Every structure is written in structure tokens, then in C-alpha cells.
Amino acid sequence: MDLIQQIEQELGKKHLPAVHVGDTVEVHYQIREGEKERIQLFVGTIISIKGRGIRRTATVRRIVQGEGVERVFPIHSPRVKDVVVTRRGDVRRAKLYYLRDRVGKKTRVKELLGEKVRRDRDAEKARRAAVAAEEAATPEEGAE
Secondary structure: OOHHHHHHHHHOOOOOOOOOOOOEEEEEEEEEEOOEEEEEEEEEEEEEEEOOHHHOEEEEEEEEOOEEEEEEEEOOOOOEEEEEEEEOEOOOOOOOHHHHHOOHHHHOOOEOOOHHHHHHHHHHHHHHHHHHHHHHHOOOHHHO
């Protein structure tokens, strides 16, 4: 195995969220303000996913007070605590940059319904159970 791939495998997250372009997601992002840390939610639509491996990023867009706000989240970052899919989007493009030019109801993405959503939801539940089991099996650092 290549040295770079080995480092990426060690540093990257073991379980990635099953997200796709067009999905409406809640990104739980850790914010540090002085000495305090807190989790902040960024709720929006994924308009693009770029990169692969540890360099994978997702661009999330939302409208705040009539103004479009986009943020690029590195999926493998330790500051990204969780990505929860609230709605599956049914889109036919890999990048939804055309949403930048739209205002109001025109920015809505059609919802994906049916068997595929059910399959994705079951896979997400299994992933969350595996992560919880892995965290429970790992001894606490301060518990020694």
C-alpha cells in the first residue's frame, strides 16, 4: 500500500454518512469560542461533493434572511461530528450550482421517495449502531 493511502486510512473516519447531492442535511459542526466548545447545526442542501479519500468535501447551501450561504465541510474532519440526512433529494445532476441563481420556491429539490430511501435509511441505522458499538467497546482514555 502506498504511504499516502496508509496515512489517509489511519486518519480518516471509519464510517462515513451516506449522503448524496440534493440531500437536505444537518451538519453537526464543532465550534470553539475561546475556551468553550459547542456543536452548531448547519442545515441546508448539498450542492456538490468533491474529492475522494480523506480530501472528500461537501458544499452545503442554505438561505439565511434572503441571502444564500454556502459552506464547504471536509467530511473526514474531526470537527464534523455528524451528518444527518433529513430529506433525500431526487436530482439528475452531479453539481447543483444552478440553485445559486434561483430564489424562493424555485430552490426546492424534489424529494426521493420509495424503496431506495428505505434501503438508505436502514443502512444508516446499521452504520449508527456500528459506530455506537465501536465507541462502547473502546476504553475511555481517562478511565485507567
